[in-house]
């Protein structure tokens with residue numbers, strides 16, 4: 001198959017892979033670790049690094065990151081900042097294409113064999129709750145029986161249904177749930193071409209929080225910052241929404257990047273916003289205020305910290321509004337450490353006793369790492 005390297009097709013064929021209706025036609029990924037060579041610059045030698053190069057281990061010796069499992073292609077959205085609309089146009093396929101559960105499980109069984117230390121899977125669908133209830137039930141049953149590792153997934157405010165979430169949560173293996181919110185401003189939401197309302201977001205967040213809290217999980221919400229189309233009033237709208245979301249939660253911030261081919265790129269070009277300065281702010285890592293989050297302005301960094309505070313503490317909006325207005329005088333990102341907010345959020349989630357027990361366990365010699373179940377200890381603000 002053009003563009004797909006398989007055991008049966010080891011030729012170098014770099015043409016674009018065909019876009020298929022039936023995703024299970026795509027061969028399962030194979031891991032040729034013993035035949036993969038990497039040049040170790042420090043020791044000036046060639047190595048065959050093995051699975052730890054693919055998923056580097058953390059302090060525990062287990063991979064820091066999850067295995068990204070792609071279970072479908074497509075979504076029902078048409079967001080102007082996202083590559084998905086362009087990919088739909090290029091492929092000519094506008095619906096959601098799903099892999100069969102049998103095919104997905106076969107891949108994961110291969111992965112478990114190839115990466116024996118694997119302990120987390122990111123079920124990477126743009127919106128996993130778009131799957132039908134019977135499909136999710138089939139997935140949940142097979143996953144529990146055959147894979148039995150903590151997993152995480154994405155959903156959207158529009159796809160949320162109680163029963164669908166319950167099916168996945170009842171596996172007892174969900175470690176992380178992420179939902180796209182992007183903005184609290186109805187005006188910016190129209191620019192992004194997103195369909196949900198603040199009311200719908202709050203309704204879904206309330207249900208998510210209620211279902212995740214007994215499992216000692218905090219929902220994760222995606223927010224876009226650094227948008228040139230946001231006014232002061234729009235930013236305050238987003239902060240207001242963050243204050244109204246039930247906590248604790250983790251807000252994940254992303255700096256808006258206008259990629260060629262997206263609706264926002266065309267808008268930015270037409271409005272003369274694509275200057276060298278904006279290009280550097282987006283793509284030059286050295287220009288970022290916060291490299292990890294890719295926040296490219298000081299206001300963005302302040303906004304991120306205040307948003308993280310809203311997720312960790314039940315703060316009323318007027319307090320955050322005052323702090324936001326003081327951002328030119330006080331650098332909140334420096335004054336309030338991110339680790340402190342993560343700690344406060346975890347205390348609210350699990351109670352001080354659990355934090356203390358974990359700290360004691362960490363100091364005990366010869367302790368053995370146990371896979372996180374129901375609590376993604378690796379995630380943090």
Ligand code: SF4
Nearest residue numbers: 075077079082084126
């Ligand atoms: S942001 Fe999500 S819903 Fe919107 S187009 Fe991209 S993948 Fe689809």
